[in-house]
Every structure is written in structure tokens, then in C-alpha cells.
Amino acid sequence: MAKRPKSAKRSKSAKRGASGKKPTSVEIRTFQVGFGDCFLLTFVYGASDRRHILIDFGTTGLPKRLGTPKTHMPLVANEIKKVCDTAGLTAVVATHRHADHINGFGTEGKTGKSGTVIASLKPKLVLQPWTEDPKARTDAKKATVDSSRSRKSFVAGLAAMNDVAANIASIANNPPAWMSSSLAGQLRFLGESGIANKSAVNNLIAMGKRKGATAVWAHHGSKSGLDTLLPGVKIHVLGPPDLTQSEKIRKQRSRDPDQFWHLLSGTAAMNGNPLSTGFAWASNGKKNRVPPAGRWFRDRLEQLNGQQLLEIVRTLDQQMNNTSLILVFEVFGKKLLFPGDAQIENWSYAFEDAPDAARTRALLADVDVYKVGHHGSLNATPKKALWERFRKRNKGLKTLLSTMPGKHGSSRSRTEVPRKTLLTELENDSTLQTTTSLKKKTDLFHLLTLKA
Numbered sequence: 001m002a003k004r005p006k007s008a009k010r011s012k013s014a015k016r017g018a019s020g021k022k023p024t025s026v027e028i029r030t031f032q033v034g035f036g037d038c039f040l041l042t043f044v045y046g047a048s049d050r051r052h053i054l055i056d057f058g059t060t061g062l063p064k065r066l067g068t069p070k071t072h073m074p075l076v077a078n079e080i081k082k083v084c085d086t087a088g089l090t091a092v093v094a095t096h097r098h099a100d101h102i103n104g105f106g107t108e109g110k111t112g113k114s115g116t117v118i119a120s121l122k123p124k125l126v127l128q129p130w131t132e133d134p135k136a137r138t139d140a141k142k143a144t145v146d147s148s149r150s151r152k153s154f155v156a157g158l159a160a161m162n163d164v165a166a167n168i169a170s171i172a173n174n175p176p177a178w179m180s181s182s183l184a185g186q187l188r189f190l191g192e193s194g195i196a197n198k199s200a201v202n203n204l205i206a207m208g209k210r211k212g213a214t215a216v217w218a219h220h221g222s223k224s225g226l227d228t229l230l231p232g233v234k235i236h237v238l239g240p241p242d243l244t245q246s247e248k249i250r251k252q253r254s255r256d257p258d259q260f261w262h263l264l265s266g267t268a269a270m271n272g273n274p275l276s277t278g279f280a281w282a283s284n285g286k287k288n289r290v291p292p293a294g295r296w297f298r299d300r301l302e303q304l305n306g307q308q309l310l311e312i313v314r315t316l317d318q319q320m321n322n323t324s325l326i327l328v329f330e331v332f333g334k335k336l337l338f339p340g341d342a343q344i345e346n347w348s349y350a351f352e353d354a355p356d357a358a359r360t361r362a363l364l365a366d367v368d369v370y371k372v373g374h375h376g377s378l379n380a381t382p383k384k385a386l387w388e389r390f391r392k393r394n395k396g397l398k399t400l401l402s403t404m405p406g407k408h409g410s411s412r413s414r415t416e417v418p419r420k421t422l423l424t425e426l427e428n429d430s431t432l433q434t435t436t437s438l439k440k441k442t443d444l445f446h447l448l449t450l451k452a
């Protein structure tokens with residue numbers, strides 16, 4: 001018999017799940033990780049069929065009462081294990097490479113080997129943005145599945161950003177005499193969140209390679225791999241765009257420190273200027289790695305003034321945020337939005353430039369649960385383009401915020417995270433669950449339950 005075209009029949013079954021199964025409730029746990037993200041979504045199909053999706057697990061700052069990541073992250077990991085019980089994890093999602101989203105997946109001492117606990121839960125799927133595909137060519141515009149042959153080097157740029165961040169953090173850890181302690185603190189914080197987290201990255205790769213597991217690197221409009229694991233749930237990948245879809249995530253709309261922009265861009269950065277990337281080109285066009293922490297590079301960085309260093313490290317931070325996965329889970333008519341730390345450039349592809357932008361705008365207008373982007377930073381919740389479009393503000397909208405004040409930005413420049421004006425609107429116009437209200441050491445998470 002000839003294969004039937006995939007028609008209406010399929011989409012009907014996709015809606016309900018091939019088995020006709022659908023969840024009767026969803027539990028969302030917002031874990032206390034200080035400055036970082038860690039969300040566990042549990043889709044309940046029955047008393048003995050609970051499917052758990054972990055979205056991010058990292059921290060770059062903990063309230064003092066919680067001690068250090070070395071002791072706190074294993075507590076969180078073991079609580080996740082307890083919730084998952086014998087079911088294990090259905091999927092792990094790492095929205096982007098920043099430490100405050102992934103260092104909990106590390107298997108080394110710094111986070112008390114919390115990643116080992118997560119790996120023992122044997123996730124069936126590891127979902128990451130396309131930029132994390134370990135097989136992506138360094139000149140990739142997309143993940144390997146449909147790689148192109150551009151010479152521009154976005155993925156290599158991200159790796160180079162880790163090197164630059166590491167250099168800046170090392171300067172801040174041993175600051176020159178002129179550097180104020182507040183500047184050193186800001187540089188250290190941003191630099192350290194951008195450092196490559198090898199142990200976490202390797203664990204994510206290993207979990208995705210386990211027998212019976214799948215790794216997916218997604219971009220706007222691509223499949224997440226979650227649909228088959230969560231019957232009756234529709235998952236939309238809204239971001240990040242790959243570079244064939246948008247060049248915008250390579251560029252920031254505002255505050256382009258253009259003399260440093262070539263840190264990240266392809267050609268200029270790759271012309272053997274050690275300041276740019278820590279890479280150099282040989283004459284045959286093959287790239288040779290030079291030691292990223294070379295003296296020359298560090299010396300040059302030290303000659304820059306504090307503001308210039310901050311500009312660099314902020315730009316790197318924003319660029320990485322814009323590689324965030326943006327996911328919408330559609331379940332029993334409710335829409336749950338998890339955008340990682342995506343900023344305006346990532347968003348704007350989804351709701352302005354993409355061919356399906358109108359559909360995305362309609363989807364977003366109808367959101368019931370919003371994981372507040374980037375720990376409450378204003379640039380991740382564009383006011384007009386996103387926040388004011390949520391129709392359910394004041395009508396049942398639920399918001400989830402994982403943050404810690406005093407770590408990022410400053411109120412003087414109105415860049416403090418969480419931003420006061422946004423926080424006020426979240427409190428006034430939605431039911432907000434924020435990790436800052438988890439005051440006791442034993443309060444490990446907020447629970448939000450949605451019923452069909």
C-alpha cells in the first residue's frame with residue numbers, strides 16, 4: 001500500500017497524542033538557585049505516569065544562608081530526584097551556555113557533583129539550542145543536520161567569547177590597583193558566568209549520547225523532540241533563530257561598542273588579532289588555536305579602562321543570552337512560555353521577521369504562565385512587544401521569577417536585575433512566584449499546579 005500523505009489525520013492525533021493520552025495536570029517547580037534558573041515541569045498523565053522535564057540547572061550567586069553551590073546544588077539535585085521518583089527524567093533542557101543555567105549539570109566538586117545526580121535520572125532527551133551542537137562546524141550557520149558552508153564564524157565566536165570572559169574574570173580576580181572593588185565585582189560576576197563550563201557541557205553531551213537517549217539542537221520552527229515524549233502537549237520552538245534566519249542575534253540593537261564588536265564577528269575577528277578571539281589563522285586558511293590566556297591579550301585588556309572592559313563583558317553576556325531556546329508548551333488549552341534569558345534580538349525574529357510571526361504573536365498574546373526572562377532584566381521582557389501583549393495580565397496570568405538582587409546591573413543606570421519597574425508590574429498584573437520569597441534554607445522551591 002502506498003504511504004498515505006501526512007494529512008489531517010496526523011495532526012489530530014498529534015494534538016491528542018498518538019495514544020490519545022493527555023495530561024490531567026501540570027506541576028511547575030521553581031527551584032531556589034539564587035542567581036540562576038532551575039525549573040521542573042511535571043506532566044501528570046496518571047498516578048503512576050508522571051513525566052518530568054528539567055529546564056536549566058545553574059547558579060552564579062546564592063544568598064548567604066544557603067551556603068555554597070558545593071553544598072546547595074546537590075540538595076536541589078536530590079530534591080529533583082525525589083520528585084522524579086522511579087520515573088527518572090523525561091528530558092533535560094539547557095536553554096543556553098551561561099553558568100547560571102548549566103553549571104548544576106557539572107560533575108565536579110564546585111557544584112558538589114550535582115550533575116551526577118541528574119545523569120542518574122537518565123533523561124530520554126537532551127534539548128539545547130543549535131549553537132551547542134558539538135559537531136557544528138565552527139563556521140556553522142545551523143546545526144549539523146542542515147549545515148551550510150558560510151565562512152562566518154558564529155559558533156567559533158561563542159567559544160572565543162568563553163575565552164575572553166575567562167580572561168576578564170582572571171583580571172577581576174586579581175585586580176590592578178586602579179580597579180575599584182565594585183567594578184572588579186561586576187567584571188568577575190559577568191566574566192564567570194561566561195566561562196566555558198566544560199564539565200557541565202560534557203555531561204549534557206554524555207546524557208544525550210546514552211543508549212536510548214536522543215540529543216536535539218533546535219532553532220526557531222524546528223522540532224524539539226519533546227512532542228513524542230509528551231503526548232497531548234504541543235511544543236513550539238520560537239528561538240533562537242539560526243543565522244540563515246536572522247543575522248540579528250549577532251548584533252545588538254543598542255550600545256554597540258563597535259570597536260569591540262569584531263570580538264564576535266567572523267572575518268575581522270579571525271584575522272589573527274589575538275585581542276579578538278584567541279584564534280589565529282594560518283596562511284592555508286586553517287585555524288590554529290593560540291593560548292587563550294596569552295600574556296599579550298591579558299596585557300591589552302588591562303590597558304583598557306573599566307568602562308571598556310564592562311562594555312566588552314556585557315556585550316558577550318547579551319550575545320550568549322540571545323542563543324537561548326524559547327519554548328512554549330501548549331497543554332489543555334494553556335500556554336506556558338519558557339524563554340531562558342532571550343533578549344530583544346532573539347525575540348524580534350520570532351515576532352517580527354519570521355514568516356510565521358503573526359501566528360507567534362497570537363500564541364504569545366495568549367500566554368497563561370510566563371517564566372520571566374533573564375531573571376527580571378528589562379531587556380528580556382520587552383514592554384511593548386511582549387509584556388503589554390499578554391492578554392491575561394490582570395486576568396489570571398502567572399509569572400515565575402528566578403533571581404537574586406544585587407548581582408547584575410545597577411539601579412543608577414537603571415539596569416538592575418530584577419528591574420524595579422518590571423517587578424512592580426509583575427506583582428500588580430500577575431500572580432508572581434519569585435525565588436526571593438523563599439526565605440528559609442529548607443524552602444527549596446515554589447510549586448504551581450495547573451489543572452485541565
Ligand SMILES: [Zn+2]
Binds near residue numbers: 375
Ligand atoms: Zn541567566
